[in-house]
Amino acid sequence: GAGVSQSPSNKVTEKGKDVELRCDPISGHTALYWYRQSLGQGLEFLIYFQGNSAPDKSGLPSDRFSAERTGGSVSTLTIQRTQQEDSAVYLCASSLYGGGNTGELFFGEGSRLTVL
């Protein structure tokens, strides 16, 4: 597609349920990033993919969070046993290159997660 696509755009779930958030990056972009933004806050880095591997997953808050990327394209962020503090907007971004050549990031519109 023309831009980074994320789904769902909004997700309301009950505490304790699992959720999956999907990101479809710009075709040909090798690097993919997940960030989290709580209300009125800046962006918190979660994980970075270069191709299908994740050289940096240092930002994942706990072992309830996991992510994968398949075929060097679509990525899924999974949150198990959701907690109320997981409520946030989850933003995905992609860039043509990663690592030392990282330039502009292209962001999706985000998935707003609300945990009741």
Add this chain to the structure above:
Amino acid sequence: SQQGEEDPQALSIQEGENATMNCSYKTSINNLQWYRQNSGRGLVHLILIRSNEREKHSGRLRVTLDTSKKSSSLLITASRAADTASYFCATFGVNGNKLVFGAGTILRVKS
């Protein structure tokens, strides 16, 4: 943890005035980028300045970088109501592999 810190946290100006936002960071960088966000959704890239550059222009935007002070500024000239948004600086560290964002400046331009 956030690398950059923007100053001020919020800025309110009249249409036609200039808006200046500042960003400070802590570690050596490869490049520094500015992004804009409307209504808490996706971010849009505005400008990238590399560590060996001191100033860059794009339309009504002017960005400066002072690596000795580890700081950058974003100037928006002749502001418009449509410039109302949150503005974030983000740094790519020399030994890093990700952009690290600051907390942002909320800009409100009154018409």
